[in-house]
Amino acid sequence: MLRAAVIGAGIGGLAAALRLRHKGYHVTVFEKNDYAGGKLHAIEKDGYRFDLGPSLFTLPELMDELHQLFQEKVDFDYSSQETACHYFWEDGTQFQAPAQPSKFASKASEVFNEPKKNIGKYLENSKDKYETTKSLFLEKSLHKASTYLNRDTLKAIAKIPLLGITGTLDSYNQTFHNPKLTQLFNRYATYNGSSPYQTPGIMSMIPHLEIGLGTYYPQGGMHRISQSLYELADKVGVEFRFRESVTSINQKNNTVTGISTDHQDYEFDLVVSNMDIFPTYKKLMPDVKEPKRTLEQERSSSALIFYWGIDHEFPQLGLHNILFSEDYPTEFQHIFEHKTLFEDPTVYINITSKLSPEDAPAGCENWFVMINAPGDYGQDWDQMVKQSRKNIIAKIKKVLNVDVEPLIQTEYILTPQDIEKNTSSYRGALYGAASNNKFAAFLRHPNFSKIKNLYHVGGSVHPGGGIPLCLLSAKITADLIPDAQ
Template sequence: MVGGGVGGLATAIRLQSAGHHVTVFERNEVVGGKLATYVRDGYTFDIGPSLVTLPDVFDEVFRAAGTTLADHLELVRLDPQFSYRWADGSTLTVPDRDDDTAAAFEAFAPGSGDQWRSFDARGRRIWDVAARTFFAGPMSNPWALAKRMRSPFDLTAIDPLRTLHRSATSFFDDPRLVQWADRYATYSGSSPYAAPATLACIPHIEARFGCWYPMGGLDELRSAFAWVASQVGVEIRTGTEVTGIEAGERVTGVVLADGARERADVVVANTDAEHLYADLLHDSVALARVRLAKRSTSGFVLCLGVRGLTPNLTHHNIWFSESYRAEYDQLDGGSLADDPTIYACVSSVTDPSQAPDGCENWFLLVNTPQGIEVDADAYGDLVLDRLAARGVDLRPRIEFRHTMTPTDIARRYRSPGGAIYGTSSNGKRAAFVRPANRGSKPGLYLVGGSSHPGGGLPLVTTSAKIVAEMIAEDLGR
């Protein structure tokens, strides 16, 4: 296993539990990939994923190892889920349950309660079909998807031919709620003006299955994966970088940074597909195919230790830009947004252990183009100025700030351009040009955010299931 991200660990657990001997090589000192933590002066920040959805996906992996997710984590279902704030001063706080959500939308904009119910019903239909088709197996070509469909109507049900923005405008009259729906494209590092309406299943998933937080922080999930992997017998070697993959007609093993060679019948790459084919396997044909897929956005991160408590703050918060169209025009053009949408996770609202008494741990994230150089001090000031203009002036209360730029993300995770989610969902062909789970050589497999079905904790864990099933089929066990 090249890389010990969540996708790699989930694959390793499944394969080891099925009787294979698995060794994970991780270049960093801890496994978990982007599921990472920054700790300073009594503050703890989740600097990767900050939200757990579809916990049953993780529980299925743990059950394959003879345990359960609940044996290792205390998961709390968040209520409210998010607070959304607009430039006009309006706020929508989304509760956890369907009836309450419809009422919140109706109170926010008369008539929108029923519109939300219709939008959610469409999301339910998309999810119910996608779960048994798109997410149920590999996507090497359109026929792979077609074979899992029960009827031609399944294709129209997942709404792949119009954009998320176009779908949102067909359901909501209020432009603020269109922007609310459009934001879900960012879950895959994509643009609502280019990503398919299929992504409308994401808000439905949150409404139906909940938004969850593991007490102690997302690092508890990382630790649980690592512990279960070790318990079933996976050999985990941290601080050990793979610098090459050896192959003839099929892969035969890996080369480590110290020159050592490790033989293997199967190599699973839990690393960016572009890095895999450019730097490890040196396969120019496969690399050219991979580069057909568009990279996801990157991000600019601010971790702030903040004195005092902020009124009306929730665990997850969004301050929208005045114009999403203008923001994405800049991002798509390769520039930083002048007026960025700001996401803030303040987990100390739910879990006081994440900050000193009377303080808050602010994790701020704004979208940026991948591959861009960012002046961390200047752009950090801009983000804080924008928050202050919205009535939340953290500047006098900040004890420290820690930043991450696209360059930092690229360096830390071997992610070209700092693309957080690997490949984006932009364009009608995105699902079919995303790197396949079966690699360019027999015995090579890809798992993780840059391969099918995409980025995010539930999807990379689903990717692990797909890869483990492919290996079982190919090896006959």
């Protein structure tokens, strides 16, 4: 039986391992941590459970597809959500965004005094961009000539001049009269760690994922996504080696021969790296000529996250909540230009105990409180964390009219430094490279390598970061690999 190694048990690595196992390979996954899931991890602290990583679940059919590869089954259930997000501004404006286009347009028209027709047209355009480009940008390798030799791709290429490549997302979103609605749709740039004032207008397709195709919640929380894949992989014979760090990818005559770890050397017929592309070259293949333009791309934003056990319940909050900054342009300027944090941050609060009451003690809530942050460039994170905590508490008080500090029963903090340490994501970037220019998608590393039988998956390579794209990267990669039989 042909043998395949997967480096890293993040969501992309787990999906790749399952797909390779389905193709008949004996698969061994190497993971430096003592758990599977990468950023999709969780902790329990003082009676509270917190999902540590991604908090939004879309395109659940990608998970269904993995679970349907095998006759063996593990539990994985999810429910659709009627409300995509609760939005708040300091002047008292609130908007509970429906996860359905016509309902969204009707409600947003009332709240923001915007013609319903304008909002509906925007959402239709978002859908059109997504459906036009998904086969090119999301479902196939951008770096194979065969991708461009079919009707769907040629239609997508023909439409590119009309998709908003040249202008920014913010300039595209100026179509709205109410600046709050512009700010709401600008927020979607953060879904790939970019700035709305730099990323191209084609990113206006992202709202369709959430509003058009829906948002979902996995039973048991986001951690259940990674754990269900791990349990399935274990059940179908994928071998896992935890607490074993890969130290090099070995090759001879430009062909992979195996890997070395801090334990021993191994021979493999092919290797799939789920490790961030930057350390993959710098640490695992230092003698291989690196793709300089790819590695020098601007990194995506990171995050500063406070996990708070709150001794109170807030009925005005939902699963997903956004408390907007009063000065969005300056906030992104601080993050991407000054590599620091703004004093008036946009605050995201995720509360899974709204749907999983067991995640917090009775009468309490588990708050995942996040602000967008720059990557780690040697800043004084102790000081930045201390000041940001004060700024976040002040923001919550202004918007919700409550001082949450005395309600915090327990606290856990995750910084960009921690994210890099735990997941090997260069500078703690959440999505690999940022998409702050129109060529960013093409500069991402392909899912294959110039070294024969070496492949790449995960958020730092094509098609990008976030759960759906990492799952798609594994699918694209698996399609490039022949069956083992």
